[in-house]
Amino acid sequence: MKAMVLHAPGQPLHMEERPDPVPGPGEIRLRVEACAVCRTDLHVVDGELPDPHVPIIPGHEIVGRVAAIGPGVSGLQVGQRVGIPWLGHTCGVCPYCLEGRENLCDRPLFNGYTRDGGFATAVIADARYAFPLGEAGTDESLAPLLCAGLIGWRSLVMAGEGQNLGLYGFGAAAHIIAQVAKWQGRSVFAFTRPGDVATQAFARQLGAVWAGGSDEAPPEPLHAAIIFAVVGDLVPLALRAVRKGGRVVCAGIHMSDIPSFPYRLLWEERQVVSVANLTRQDGLDFLALAPQVGIVTQTTRYPLRQANQALADLRAGRFEGAAVLVP
Ligand SMILES: [Zn+2]
Ligand SMILES: [Zn+2]
Numbered sequence: 323m324k325a326m327v328l329h330a331p332g333q334p335l336h337m338e339e340r341p342d343p344v345p346g347p348g349e350i351r352l353r354v355e356a357c358a359v360c361r362t363d364l365h366v367v368d369g370e371l372p373d374p375h376v377p378i379i380p381g382h383e384i385v386g387r388v389a390a391i392g393p394g395v396s397g398l399q400v401g402q403r404v405g406i407p408w409l410g411h412t413c414g415v416c417p418y419c420l421e422g423r424e425n426l427c428d429r430p431l432f433n434g435y436t437r438d439g440g441f442a443t444a445v446i447a448d449a450r451y452a453f454p455l456g457e458a459g460t461d462e463s464l465a466p467l468l469c470a471g472l473i474g475w476r477s478l479v480m481a482g483e484g485q486n487l488g489l490y491g492f493g494a495a496a497h498i499i500a501q502v503a504k505w506q507g508r509s510v511f512a513f514t515r516p517g518d519v520a521t522q523a524f525a526r527q528l529g530a531v532w533a534g535g536s537d538e539a540p541p542e543p544l545h546a547a548i549i550f551a552v553v554g555d556l557v558p559l560a561l562r563a564v565r566k567g568g569r570v571v572c573a574g575i576h577m578s579d580i581p582s583f584p585y586r587l588l589w590e591e592r593q594v595v596s597v598a599n600l601t602r603q604d605g606l607d608f609l610a611l612a613p614q615v616g617i618v619t620q621t622t623r624y625p626l627r628q629a630n631q632a633l634a635d636l637r638a639g640r641f642e643g644a645a646v647l648v649p
Pocket of ligand 1: 412413414415416417418419424426427428429430
């Protein structure tokens with residue numbers, strides 16, 4: 323197999339050749355067909371998340387075909403197409419797992435962070451955390467659903483059912499969730515970097531009723547806002563934009579510091595919450611919903627060996643939608 327490997331945070335990934343790994347009990351090996359690039363991969367590569375298991379192969383929005391099946395795996399067949407998300411393993415016995423909140427497991431493993439991920443031609447996955455994908459849709463178009471879509475979906479559920487929904491940061495996740503929210507009959511208000519008229523036009527094209535800079539006030543108060551951007555300064559801005567009782571959902575795994583703000587922005591039962599990881603049920607729910615919504619992902623394709631370029635382009639905001647690596 324070939325893989326793009328991170329040896330230390332802050333360094334570029336290196337293309338390496340390795341023997342094809344053999345799946346252990348409960349595991350499968352996939353031939354990777356496509357792997358989308360997530361903001362979280364940037365956080366891993368840039369050293370913004372603690373203790374990555376280096377050397378590590380990043381990547382956690384994996385579409386692949388089952389190539390080998392380890393002992394004790396049932397329900398999957400060689401050749402079947404499956405998706406592998408960020409959540410790679412949970413312990414099953416901690417209080418969170420027992421409460422049905424495995425996204426908060428005390429001893430989890432995450433693909434592309436604490437176990438090897440999909441910036442490669444092959445990957446080993448825990449079979450219980452693989453989602454059958456069926457045959458509809460291309461590998462490249464489905465890959466961004468595995469994190470941008472899934473975490474976006476969990477964030478949307480967390481935001482509640484209000485009509486006016488603000489999305490701060492209109493990248494891979496927002497471009498998917500805007501389509502879901504519109505399909506649900508909601509009004510989407512898209513906030514981008516001030517002056518980013520190209521992304522604002524992209525948001526309107528996907529059905530946003532309004533798009534503007536994050537420094538602007540929406541034309542109507544919002545029932546809820548989801549912050550996908552990694553900018554803590556957006557928290558007080560979003561609180562200012564939501565109506566009484568409104569909720570601000572922070573969807574990212576990492577964010578710059580939130581500046582202090584006057585209590586009156588939180589007053590009147592406004593809430594600030596965060597979303598962490600996903601449960602397998604989130605994945606099943608969202609992947610069943612996606613074909614009904616008819617989600618169309620916008621992707622930019624890179625060969626696997628250009629993973630560093632894809633990461634650099636994501637960091638610089640040089641494309642709309644999602645970057646996808648193909649072996
Ligand atoms: Zn657990
Ligand atoms: Zn991700």
